[in-house]
Amino acid sequence: QQQVYESxxxxxxxxxxxxxxxxxxxxxxxxxxxxxFRQAPGLALGAERKIVASISWKSGNTYYADSLKGRFTxxxxxxxxxxxxxxxxxxPEDTGMYYCALSDYGSRPTHDYEYDYWGQxxxxxxxx
Numbered sequence: 869q870q871q872v873y874e875s876x877x878x879x880x881x882x883x884x885x886x887x888x889x890x891x892x893x894x895x896x897x898x899x900x901x902x903x904x905f906r907q908a909p910g911l912a913l914g915a916e917r918k919i920v921a922s923i924s925w926k927s928g929n930t931y932y933a934d935s936l937k938g939r940f941t942x943x944x945x946x947x948x949x950x951x952x953x954x955x956x957x958x959x960p961e962d963t964g965m966y967y968c969a970l971s972d973y974g975s976r977p978t979h980d981y982e983y984d985y986w987g988q989x990x991x992x993x994x995x996x
Contacts, residue, residue, distance in 0.1 A: 870894050870985040874968045877990035880958055886992060888953040890968035892985075897925035897944070900970040901977055902951040904942065906992075908964045917967060917980040923951060924976075931976055958994045965989040 871893040880886055890902060903922035907915065921942040922931045930942050941954040955962065967990075969983035977983060 870970055872968050872970060872985050872987040874966065874987045874990040877966060877992045879993040879995065882959055882994055882996050884958050884994070885954070885956045886958065887955070888966055888968075888990065888992075890951040890953075890987065891949065892970065897949060897951070897970070899972055900925055901973070902942075902944070903969050903971060903977065903983055904951075904953045905967045905969060905980055905983075906962075906964045907967070907989075908961075919978045919980070920966070921953060922971075922977065925951075929976075931978065955992070958992075960994050960996045963992060963994050966992050 874888060874890055876888040901922050901924050904920040905917035906920050907917045920933055920936060921940055923942045923944055925944060939957050943952050968987045970985040971977040971983040973982040
């Protein structure tokens, strides 16, 4: 059983940057795709979390939500066994809970139901 945890959230003004980190207690992402999801404030419990970006730990292949390309970058650190989400030029609409999740679904999982292990989430707030 994997446990996943996020760090690095916080509050920032529009135009600022944050870097989120994702690690796992078993300290191994070998067979997983690691995804970052977010959920906007005010949504009902159980509402679908929207993918932000993902990276295959083994191949390094990445995926980005179209609307975030160019501002967000997902990367992995094999020495630290950590996945990062660098978020630049943040906008108020980027505000929400950000979740790291692991999937062994196979080819480029982009939906939250394709992910098996989830972190508790971390708050990102962008003020105008």
